[in-house]
Amino acid sequence: MSVLRSAVRLTALNVRARMEYRGEFALSLVHGVLWQSSLLLFLTVLVTRFPGLGGWTGGQVFFIAGLRLVGHAVYVIFFDTVADLPRLVQEGRIEGYLLRPLPLLTQVLLSSARVTALGDLAVGLTVLGIGIGIADTSWPWWKLAFLVAAVAGAALLEGAVQLAISTLAFRQVDTGTPAMWADELMASFGNYPITIFPMPLKLMLTTVLPAAYTAFLPASVLLGQTQGGVLGALAIASPAAGVLAFLAARRLWYAGAARYEGVGG
Template sequence: MRTFRLYLRLLGAHVRSMLEYESDFLLMAGATVLTQVVNVVFVSALFARVPQLNGWTFWAVVIMFGLVALAEGVGSLFFQGMWDLPWQINQGDLDYFLVRPYPVALQVSSAAVGVNGLSNIVTGGLMIGAGIAHVSVDWTWWRVLLAILLLISAAVIKVSINLATSAVSFWMTSPTPMFAFAVHQAGDLTRFPLSIYPLALKAVLGFALPFAFISFFPVAYLLDSGPSHWLGLLTPLVAAYCAATAAIIFKRGLRRYESAGN
């Protein structure tokens, strides 16, 4: 609990510093909302030409878009500092984290706050709510609890992949998160149903980099759609696997950290 409180205090300090520049805050939040609106308009234009996308309806795809946006929002708002890890390694700023009585990974994660994450969480939640209101699902109490568990697991998967790919910087010399950003861009493909992609891409997005468990498989299970919809039940296990893998990669990278030599 002490670690959790410290984490929230660090995030709160960054939020207060950002709110000193209200115009920047509002512009960034507005730009994020506009991005999600453009995404919905694009999907609407697509389904205006094609009634179904390989068996998937417009509102099912909107839910997938919402899940990806929500997971990205959680990663940006609460764990934005992960994107600064390559710079911290390159400049030797990680030295400060090593001498503090606080987990290094959490210090890295709370080193920055992405204001755009709040907008993504709100717009993602609205898209999920709108999509759920237009699909046929028998919402029993256990299905509601399962949906919440799948939602939390999706966010854990996204954050874990961000940490793991950013930690690759321990083995690279670049001060920018080029590898992590490339993987992040690949994850945007799962805004659409995995079934529309070729087999090789399905294997990458479904298992090598399990972005599909953020959106496609949870939605497939809740809507009982597709022969592999049962894979959605594995989302919590995939989240645990991703978190453990990210922790191992980060710890191994931390062992070979040699500072910047200044």
């Protein structure tokens, strides 16, 4: 409980610190909205020109994109600060973190507040709402519970990918390029049904860079598009994939931290 109280207090302090500069705070929110609104515009044009993509209707495609955006926004709120690890290592600030009683990863995750994520979340909920409104499906209680689990799983999965990449920073390797590469690929391919992609890309999106688990696979359960076989089983288990991946990445991250020798080796 003491760790939870400290986390809440640090988060409140980070938000208050950002709100000290209200103009910058507002611009950060607007930046998040404008950045993700381009996707909303592109999707509108896409589903207008092409009524169906890989057997999915326009409303269902909106739902996939909205689900990924909401999961991404939750990821940014809670886990995006792992991208700051290379800078913290280069500036020698990690040594100070190691002397504090809080777990190292907790301190890194609470090192700042990502205000732009609120704009991402607003656009994501809008796109998801449009998809729910257009898609012809009922919403019993178990679907609502699965939707919440899917969002949490997507956030954890994206967090796991970036956490694993950031582990390289403990060896003073600049992780900016691979982290950006992974983020761009997740955003580029995670918004659409993987059925429209060739088989090699489908395999990559379900194994090497598991973007399919963030939206497509859980959406197939929620919208009644679940296929049989392996893909059907993966779809049902997709929220759990995020939990397992994050636990594995966390273990890898702390293994890297244990071998950290300080700036300069």
